[in-house]
Amino acid sequence: MQLPQFQNRVIKSVPEWLVYVVGFAPAAWLVYSAFTGGLGFDPARSLEKEIGQWALKFLLVSLAVTPFWHLTGINLAKYRRALGLIAFGYVAVHLATYTGLDKQFNLGEIIEDIWKRPYITIGMGAFVLLLPLAITSNAASVKRLGAATWKKLHKLVYLIVPLGALHYVMLTKTWQLEPMLYLAAALLLLVLRHRIFDLRARPQRRAAPTPNLAQAGSLAP
DSSP: OOOHHHHHHHHHHHHHHHHHHHHHHHHHHHHHHTTTTTTTTTTHHHHHHHHHHHHHHHHHHHHHHHHHHHHHHOOGGHHHHHHHHHHHHHHHHHHHHIIITTTTOHHHHHHHHHOOOOHHEEEEEEEHHHHHHHHOOSSSHHHOHHHHHHHHHHHTTHHHHHHHHHHHHHOSSSSSSSHHHHHHHHHHHHHHHHHHHHHHHHHTTTOOOOGGGGGGOSSSO
16 A cells, blocks of 8 residues: 555544634633733734734645645645634634733724735735635535535635734734745745646646545635
């Protein structure tokens, strides 16, 4: 048996709920640390930053599932929905930390930030685009919308991920290496996805993983 085939059999044996447990473990630890003094003198700001980074990491991982399969033969499509929903969970906590702990739910200040600070405008825009993807990340939505419409909707992730990375770059207000690496990773994944779609259009294309509509909701079709 070839190594990728063996790995795929092992991967398929891992329950999806375990991915959620492992995925949200960093969030649980960060929230605990924020309320127990483990995140320094400004725990709200530190929590906001750390949670935002984890959100971007999981968005990138969910977008990397198909390129990773084409490069390695290892198919993680079974967990793409979980990865996408975990990413949305981190985005939601990131937003809640900003609006609740940072701005104390002061709607006027929040609106002023969105209007005057481009990086917040971009971040909020990415969240608005991500929300319908999270809501429709289930088999019932695929049946209600139709597979073609559902796939078109979830292609918004190709815009959401670079917007999230750009939000991080602009947040730092300097050309720091780490945010730039996230942005570079997002752009590289988009290039790889475009290349894969181009290969699929050729008669001699390699067969793509068959989507399982019963586990639909990838956030990255």
